[in-house]
Amino acid sequence: MRRRHFIGGAALGVTGLAGVSLPLLAAARRAADGESPGRLLTSRAELPRPYDVPLPVPRTLTPASGAAADVYEIVQQPAELEILPGLRTPAWTYGGTFPGPTLVSRTGRRTLVRHRNTLPQPTVTHLHGGHTPAHSDGYPTDVILPADGRITAERALAAMTHGMPGHGAPAGVGGIAGGERTHTYPMDQRAATLWYHDHRMSWTGLGVWRGLAGFHLVHDDEEERLPLPRGERDIPLMITDRAFEEDGSFRYPLIDAGLTRPGVTDAYMDGVLGDVVLVNGAPWPVHRTPRVRHRLRLLNASNARPYRLRFDPQPAGGDAFVQIGSDGGLLERPVRHDALRLGPGERFDVVVDFSRWPPGAGVRLVNTLARGGAREVMEFRIAGGPAREDAGAPDRLSRIERLDPGRAVVTRDFRFRQGKDGWTVNDRMYRPGRALARPALGEVEIWRFTTSLHHPVHVHLNHFQVLARNGGAPGPYDAGWKDTVDLPPTQSVEVAVRFTDYDGTYMLHCHNLEHEDMGMMADFITG
Known part of the structure; x- marks a missing residue:
């Protein structure tokens, strides 16, 4: 079934499906799990049992701070990572880890991030949620070429075609960079949980799947005046799904394994779903948690999979998640939820009171939109005994200007x-x-x-x-x-x-x- 025939037969209107599309759409989704769009790609590797691997927390990168700005240096580089125990996964990384290192900025203080590309492919870096000048936004043809010169600008642009030969892309807003690019972020925005990831035209799915994603947190005075959980009790959680080959390498359904033509095979055009859920790069991890409130910065960094996150068991009385922020920072007032639905790219900033479960409890975070391995996300194991509590979520968080x-x-x-x-x-x-x-x-x-x-x-x-x-x-x-x-x-x-x-x-x-x-x-x- 050729790509063009598949998409043409499945053309949709907003009010419903064209009759011819139903069998083709069903065929494309017959291996999907639960209510997620796309098609499930199953792993061939031996997978670990859920809740055996400790939760990692991405390291925070230290900037070179001057009078005018904080300056970060990130090398985009290949790395072999132990994601599945006992196996090595070749990855494309920021700084040698997946997720990449966490960057931290302060409202009103300029941040410069210099990316050097030592990968075998061009990249584009986008700060998702950043209020950023156009030349630093990560326009999809503003590529950073590999530093070794193996790929020319002409070849890089010709490869960004949506799989249709003869439609090469023009150079973008910031132009082509040879080996490295410095992004300028004025940080004229509120405290928020941002993230950075690859954004190359026609190749974003592959770049993120292979590891090019990391957190960028912004703080300000308003947020710091609030008695929110801090330090080790403020945890960013990047949730992704992946599939693995038998040798531990990432499995992804490229139409061209030689990376000369972009795109996935026809069956996966509605999105690629993995059967292994990674949190901060670890499969179905476990986190030992004292019986106090924690701030969880939840990010859906999956290619296509949405999540409906819920605790199992629920605490007595429900409303386990106290939402204090969204993509753009603090809410005016907390919003309480039994479950949270996150589409790809969305962030939810929540406070969870783990004293609502008894000592020794294993509290699973599950995805009720999926079946099988993708239903399990991670587990919190509640430490015994009382703990001193000094944080919470006040009734008033922020003042938000209403757009009329x-x-x-x-x-x-x-x-x-x-x-x-x-x-x-x-x-x-x-x-x-x-x-x-x-x-x-x-x-x-x-x-x-x-x-x-x-x-x-x-x-x-x-x-x-x-x-x-x-x-x-x-x-x-x-x-x-x-x-x-x-x-x-x-x-x-x-x-x-x-x-x-x-x-x-x-x-x-x-x-x-x-x-x-x-x-x-x-x-x-x-x-």
């Missing part, structure tokens, strides 16, 4: 669906340099996203506020400032957005990385 939809100067529609040759926004596959919108800096706009299948939508430059879902109220996970919003099939979301500070070319796209790689992106130009 009544002052919107325009409403724009963005339709995310399949076309005859790939995934599209407004019936067009991505073409660098072709803008679908030109918002004016400082003006409020309403953007309406509608979907055919499941699409998590991500907007660069500024965060937005969800106004409505399907014409009704926002959903239970839409509070606060967002940069990624998860849309189940045939749904719509309206958001209010206002772009500020930086003119230039930016992106909106689906954060299902296989959809993104197959054309579901669009430029917009601010000014």
Whole structure:
């Protein structure tokens, strides 16, 4: 079944499925597990038992601090990692680890991050959630070539084609960099949990799958005045799914193992799902936890898999998760949940009180959207005895400016669906340099996203506020400032957005990385 015929037969409208698409769509998803989009890729390696491997916490990188800025140096490099016990996994890494090292910035203090690429492939680095000048945003053709010169700029651009020969990409906003690039982040934004990852056009799915992802945390005075859990009780958790070959290497369904043509095989075009859940790079880890409150910074860094996270057993009275923040930082007030749904790219900042479980309890974090191995995520083992408690989640967290939809100067529609040759926004596959919108800096706009299948939508430059879902109220996970919003099939979301500070070319796209790689992106130009 050829790629073009598959997508053409499965073309969808927002209100329903074309009749011809049903058997093909069912065939593409017959190996999916549970309610997740995409297709399950099963491991061939011997897998460990869940909850045997200790939870690792990514190391925090120390910057070189000067009078004007904090400067970080990151070498993008191959590494062999012991992810599955007893096996070695060749990975593409930031600084030799997966996840990469955690970067820490402070609101209002400029951060410079110098990336040097010693990998065998070009890369692009995007700070997801960063309020960033266009030249440092990680436009998908702003590649850093390998430092050894093995790949020319012409060859790098020719390879970014969505699998359609003859459609090479132009150089992007920041141009081609030979070996290294310095990204400038003014950090004129609130405290928040950000992350950085590969963003190369047509190759993002492979780059992230092989290890190119890490946390970037931003702190400010407002956050630090609150009595939130700190230190070892403030834990970033990067949740991903992967599949492994028998020798421990990452398994991924490339259409071309020689890496000259991008894309995955036809069966995986709706997204690649792994059968092993990694948390901070460890399979189904366990964390020994004192009976006190912890702050968990939850990030869904999977290529395509959404999660509905729930504790098993639930604490007496429910409401195990006290949400204090979203993609763009603190909420005004805490929101309590029994479960959390995270689409790819979304972050949820929560406080969990582990004193609500008895000493010695094993508390599993499970994904109720999946069956099999992908249902299990990690376990917290509750230490015995009481512990001194000095942290919590106050009733008032922050003050958030409300964007007034009544002052919107325009409403724009963005339709995310399949076309005859790939995934599209407004019936067009991505073409660098072709803008679908030109918002004016400082003006409020309403953007309406509608979907055919499941699409998590991500907007660069500024965060937005969800106004409505399907014409009704926002959903239970839409509070606060967002940069990624998860849309189940045939749904719509309206958001209010206002772009500020930086003119230039930016992106909106689906954060299902296989959809993104197959054309579901669009430029917009601010000014």
